[in-house]
Amino acid sequence: MTVLLDQSFPNTLDALVARLxxxxxxxxxxxxxxxxxxxxxxxxxLLAHGxxxxxxxxxxxxxxxxxxxxxxADEVALPSHPAAxxxxxxxxxxxxxGLKPALQFSAGGGDLTYQVGExxxxxxxxxxxxxxxxxxxxxxxWVRVTDADGEVIEDGPIETELEQVFAAVMACLAAHPWSNTxxxxxxxxxxxxxxxxxxxxxxxxxxxxxxxxxxEDLYFSILELLKQRAxxxxxxxxxxxxxxxxxxxxxxxxxxxxxxxxxxxxIEAIQPGPQDLDTADRPLTPQQILDGLASLGxxxxxxxxxxxxxxxxxxxxxxxxxxxxxxxxxxxxxxxVVGGLRAxxxxxxxxAGSLAYIPMENPDGHALHHTLRAANPRHMLHAARYTxxxxxxxxxxxPYHERAARIDAIARTGAKLHINLHxxxxxxxxxxxxxxxxxxxxxxxxxxxxFLILRHRPGLSAQADAFARALAEQIAQDDTLRGFNETQLxxxxxxxxHISFPVYHAIPCLISxxxxxxxxxxxxxxxxxxxxxxxxxxxxxxxxxxxxxxxVSLYRAGAF
Numbered sequence: 002m003t004v005l006l007d008q009s010f011p012n013t014l015d016a017l018v019a020r021l022x023x024x025x026x027x028x029x030x031x032x033x034x035x036x037x038x039x040x041x042x043x044x045x046x047l048l049a050h051g052x053x054x055x056x057x058x059x060x061x062x063x064x065x066x067x068x069x070x071x072x073x074a075d076e077v078a079l080p081s082h083p084a085a086x087x088x089x090x091x092x093x094x095x096x097x098x099g100l101k102p103a104l105q106f107s108a109g110g111g112d113l114t115y116q117v118g119e120x121x122x123x124x125x126x127x128x129x130x131x132x133x134x135x136x137x138x139x140x141x142x143w144v145r146v147t148d149a150d151g152e153v154i155e156d157g158p159i160e161t162e163l164e165q166v167f168a169a170v171m172a173c174l175a176a177h178p179w180s181n182t183x184x185x186x187x188x189x190x191x192x193x194x195x196x197x198x199x200x201x202x203x204x205x206x207x208x209x210x211x212x213x214x215x216x217e218d219l220y221f222s223i224l225e226l227l228k229q230r231a232x233x234x235x236x237x238x239x240x241x242x243x244x245x246x247x248x249x250x251x252x253x254x255x256x257x258x259x260x261x262x263x264x265x266x267x268i269e270a271i272q273p274g275p276q277d278l279d280t281a282d283r284p285l286t287p288q289q290i291l292d293g294l295a296s297l298g299x300x301x302x303x304x305x306x307x308x309x310x311x312x313x314x315x316x317x318x319x320x321x322x323x324x325x326x327x328x329x330x331x332x333x334x335x336x337x338v339v340g341g342l343r344a345x346x347x348x349x350x351x352x353a354g355s356l357a358y359i360p361m362e363n364p365d366g367h368a369l370h371h372t373l374r375a376a377n378p379r380h381m382l383h384a385a386r387y388t389x390x391x392x393x394x395x396x397x398x399x400p401y402h403e404r405a406a407r408i409d410a411i412a413r414t415g416a417k418l419h420i421n422l423h424x425x426x427x428x429x430x431x432x433x434x435x436x437x438x439x440x441x442x443x444x445x446x447x448x449x450x451x452f453l454i455l456r457h458r459p460g461l462s463a464q465a466d467a468f469a470r471a472l473a474e475q476i477a478q479d480d481t482l483r484g485f486n487e488t489q490l491x492x493x494x495x496x497x498x499h500i501s502f503p504v505y506h507a508i509p510c511l512i513s514x515x516x517x518x519x520x521x522x523x524x525x526x527x528x529x530x531x532x533x534x535x536x537x538x539x540x541x542x543x544x545x546x547x548x549x550x551x552x553v554s555l556y557r558a559g560a561f
Contacts, residue, residue, distance in 0.1 A: 002261050002262065002264065003261060003262040004259070004260070004261050005174070005177060005260040005261065005262065006169060006170065006173040006258060006259065007258075007260075008169055008257070008259075009255050009256065009257045010162040010165045010169075010255060010256040010258075011255055012162060012254055012255050013033050013034075013035070013159070013161040014033060014035055014039055014042075014056070014196075015254075017031060017056075017159075018043050018046045018047055021047060021052055021146070022046070022047060022050040022052065023050070024050075024146060024148075025052060026051060026052075026148070027052055027053075027147060027149065027154075028053045028054075028146070028147045029047060029052055029053065029054040029056075029144070029145070029146050029147075030054075030055050030056075030057070030144070030145040031055075031143065031144045032056070032057050032059035032062065032123070032125045032141075032142060032144075033058070033059055033142050033161050034059050034060050034140075034142070034161050034162075034163045034164075034197055034198065035056075035197065036198045036199065036200060037058075037065075037200075039196065040056040040057070040058070041056075043056055044056055057069075057123075059125050059140050059141060059143065059161070060140055060209065060214070060433055061093060061209055062115075062123065062124050062125070063094050063097065063115045063117075063122050064094065064095075066115075066117065066122045067097055067100065068200075071117075071120070074117045074118040075101075075104060076104070076105045076106075076107060076118075077094065077097075077104060077106050077107070077117050078106075078107050078108065078109035078110070078115065079091065079094075079106055079109045079115060080109055080112065080113050080124050081108070081109055081110060081111045082111075082112075082113060082126070082138055084128055084136055084137075085126075085437075087108065087498075088497060088498065089436075089438060090115075090124075091106055091497065092429075092438060092446050092496055092497070093124070093437055094115070094496065095429055095446075095447050095492075095496045096202060096204045096205065096207045096492060096496075098491075098492040098495030098496050099204035099205060099207070099488075099492045100203065100204050102491075102495075106495070106496075106498075113125065113126055123143070124140070125140060125141050125142065126138050126139060126141060127141045127158045131222075131435050131436070132171045132175060132222055132225065132435065133229055133235070137435055137436045138436065138437075139433060139434055139435060139436055139437065140437065141158045141159075141160075141161070141164060142158060142159040142161035142164065143158050143159060144156075144157070144159050162195070162196070162255070163195060163196075163197060163211060163215065163256065163434070165256070166193060166195060166215070166258045167215065167218060167219065167222075167434040167435075168434075169258065170191060170223075170260055171222060171223075171226065173260055174189075174223060174226060175226060179227070179230055183231075183240070183241045183242060183390075184241050184390055185227065185242045185243055186243040186244075186262045186263075187243055187262075187264050187266065188244045188246055188264075188266055188267050189223070189243060189244070189246065189260070189261075189262060190248065190259075190260065190261045190262075190263055190267055191219055191223075191245075191246065191248065191249075191258065191259075191260050192248050192258070192259045192261075193215065193247070193248070193256070193257065193258040193259075194250050194251075194252040194256065194258075195211070195212060195215060195251060195252065196251070196253055196256060197210075197212050197215075198210060198211045198212075199211075199251055205427070205428065205448070205489075206428045206529075206532055206533050206537065207429065208379055208428055208532075210379075210380065211433075212249050212251045212380070213249075213377065213379075213381065214431050214433050214434075215247070215249045215434070216249045216377075216380060216382065216383070216384065217430065217431070217432055217439065218431075218433065218435055220247050220383055221383070221432060221440070221441075222432070222434075222435050223245050224240070224245065224391065225440070227240060228240050235440065236441055238393045238396045238397075239396050239397060239398040240391065240392060241390040241391055241392045241396075241398060242390075242391040243389075243390065243391055244266065244267070244369070244384075244389045244391060245384060245391055246267045246369065246373075248373065248376070249377075266308055266365070266368075266389065267369070267372065268369065268372055274286065276289065278293065278339060278343050278346070280539065281339050281538065281539070281542065282534055282535045282536075282538050282539060283534050284335035284336075284339075284370075284371070284374070285335075285339060286371060287364055287367045290329070290338055290342070290360050290361045291311070291313060291360075291361070293346075293360065294314070294315060294342070294358070294360050294361075297315055297317070297346065297349050297358070298315070298317075298349070299315035299316050299318070300315065300318070301313065301314070301315050301316075302314050302316065302406070302409060302410070302413070304402075304403070304405040304406045304409065305402075306363075306364050306365045306388070306402065307365055307388055307389040307390050307402050307403070308364075308368075308389045310365060310368070311364065312359065312361070312362060312364060312403045312406040313360075313361070313406075314359035314360075314406055314410055315358050316356070316410070317348075317349060317353075317355070317356040317357075317358070319352075319353065319354015319355040320354065320355065321354060321557050322355065322417065322418075322556065322557055323355040323356070323357065323415055323416040324355065324357070324414075324416050324420065324553060324557075325356075325357045325358075325359075325407070325410050325411055325414065325416040325418070325420070326341060326344070326345065326356060326358045326359075326419075326420045326422070326549060327341075327358070327359040327360075327407060327410075327419070327420070327421050327422065328340075328341040328360050328361065328362070328421075328422040328423075329359075329361040329363055329366075329422075330362045330363055330393075330394045330395065330421065331363065331366070331385075331386045331387075331394075331424075332361075332365075332366030332367040332370045332385040332386065333366070333370050333381060333382050333383060333385045333386055334424030334425065334530060334531060335370075335424065335530055336424055336533070336538055336541035336542040336545055337423055337424050337526065337528065337530070337542075337545050338361060338422075339538075339542035339545070339546075340422060340541070340542040340543065340544065340545020340546040340548075340549065341358070341360055341422050341545065341549060343542065343543075343546040344545070344546040344549035344550050344553075345549075347546070348549075348550070348553065353553065355414065357413065357414045357416060359406050359407065359410060362394050362403055362404075362406065363387075363388055363394050363403055364403075365388055365403075366385040366386065366387065366388060366389075367385070369384060369385045369389075370382055370385035378532075380532060381426045381430060381532055382531075388402065390402070394407075407419075408519075411519055411520060416520055417522065418520060418521065418522045418523075418524065418552075418556050419520045419522070419523045420524045420526070420548075420549055420552055420553075421523055421524065421526075422526050422549070423525055423527050423528075424527065424528050424529065424530035424531055424541070425445050425448070425527050425528075425531065426445060426448065426529060426531045426532070427448055427529040427530060427531055427532050427533045427537070428448070429446060430445055430446055430447075431446070447492075447497075448489050448493075448529035449489055449490055449493040449529075450486035450487075450488075450493075450507070450508075450509065450529070451476070451482060451526070451527065451528045451529070451544055452502075452508060452509035452510065452527050453469055453472065453473065453509070453510045453511070453524065453525070453526060453548075454511045454512075454523075454524075454525035454527060455468065455469050455510065455511070455512045455513075455522065455523070455524055455525070456512075456514075456515040456518055456522070456523040456525070457512070457513075457515065457518075457521060457523075458514070458515070458516065458518060458520075459514055459516050461514075462512070464522075465512050465522065466512060468522065468524075468556070469503075469505060469510040469512055470505050470510075471555050472524075472551055472552055472555055473505035473506045473507075473508035473510060474505065474506050475551040475555070476506075476508055476544065476547060476548055477505075477506035479544070479547065481540060482540065482544055483506070483507045486507040486508060487507050489529070490507070490509070522556075526545055526548050528544055528545060530542075
């Protein structure tokens with residue numbers, strides 16, 4: 002083990018109170034990355050010293066204004082800044098479009114404030130140079146002090162402990178002499194205990210979490226930094242740095258971060274907790290997935306993962322046109338695994354054959370996801386999205402590792418259709434310490450219901466469109482799903498400002514030509530399933546199951 006960073010940072014609220022408690026008669030406004038209770042306590046401590054203080058959230062200040070203060074207006078004029086698009090401000094206001102459906106957004110003036118009726122809601126941001134050397138307008142701490150005569154004696158940004166933690170980690174990794182040989186490490190471990198916000202909202206599965214935001218921002222920022230060092234584009238998926246594991250936990254008091262290079266994977270024991278597939282209300286453990294696969298029978302095949310786990314599949318023989326079905330490419334997309342197993346169980350029971358099935362394409366990611374979920378079950382945990390080498394299963398890099406199972410299945414069956422079951426975040430995905438929107442994944446910032454991605458080879462656009470229309474029509478026959486989609490699409494349009502993709506029967510369908518893909522059609526299902534449980538989880542995996550069954554039936558009937 003090599004320790005790269007081990008550092009504590011004073012609590013920003015404690016430091017603020019200590020600095021301003023002598024400012025008797027002054028009025029203080031401050032913005033920090035802390036929850037309501039901690040901010041209210043700090044206000045009380047200052048009041049005891051004769052200092053009137055109002056301390057607000059620096060993260061999503063407009064949403065906190067509506068939740069914590071008045072917020073009864075029906076129109077909000079957005080901030081404006083040359084380094085940020087209007088869309089960024091509309092998205093930062095999410096999910097107010099769901100909490101207050103009558104709310105309308107309009108263009109605002111040339112400053113960092115939302116105008117809510119007669120009230121100005123400050124959005125503290127500062128322009129800085131990020132880890133890639135690019136300008137980044139990011140939320141920040143701020144203090145404004147007015148003396149007894151009404152004169153503003155301080156008005157500017159402060160570096161909060163969360164900002165300091167993020168900057169320290171990125172500076173430490175930027176200064177490290179990385180090897181030119183991949184992978185650079187087995188495990189890059191970032192353990193952080195941070196104060197902050199963890200607040201569920203009364204809309205869908207939405208939660209405001211600075212702990213989750215730190216996990217996401219560190220993970221993808223580190224990937225971007227290492228790609229840049231390797232001379233690769235930010236969108237490249239071939240880098241294999243090793244497994245990056247931000248283990249971010251919420252605490253009180255000072256912040257602490259420790260960054261280490263480990264020679265072994267970060268995996269803890271996983272408790273099985275048996276579940277019935279049809280009524281499962283939470284993700285399956287890796288062993289439950291393998292047990293479900295074994296129950297299907299057929300001819301088994303497999304390849305090893307990077308950490309030595311089995312990427313297992315089965316071939317179900319039959320005379321019908323062959324189809325490959327897979328799930329778990331991104332291990333934090335959990336309902337697809339259950340839905341795929343349920344669909345396969347029905348298909349096998351009905352005698353449907355000529356199917357290749359891989360239920361868990363990224364077993365190393367699944368092991369990491371279940372480990373991290375123990376501390377943060379409501380977080381999207383994108384550290385488990387990629388393999389133990391840090392690349393996507395679909396990476397073109399060789400050797401193929403986990404991808405070899407998919408290649409083998411297509412070669413064995415000659416499948417022309419690949420049903421690739423996926424999910425995506427069920428609540429907002431942000432990167433507040435390097436801008437705000439998740440760079441390269443802006444389309445996924447907020448949920449837009451269950452949708453389909455259909456990729457096809459050249460010359461098959463008409464068939465692809467007919468396939469998508471017919472499939473969407475069948476899926477939308479579930480009134481609960483249709484209502485769910487209509488609600489999410491309405492909120493999407495309110496915050497994004499437009500819908501730029503086809504929607505068939507309330508199901509968005511993104512259809513595109515891909516000349517290099519290995520099958521005629523790749524159907525990718527996308528349900529907002531990361532972080533959901535209970536009835537929401539059951540609807541998700543039931544929708545995935547119904548989609549598989551409908552797609553298999555339509556494809557084999559030649560209905561397009």
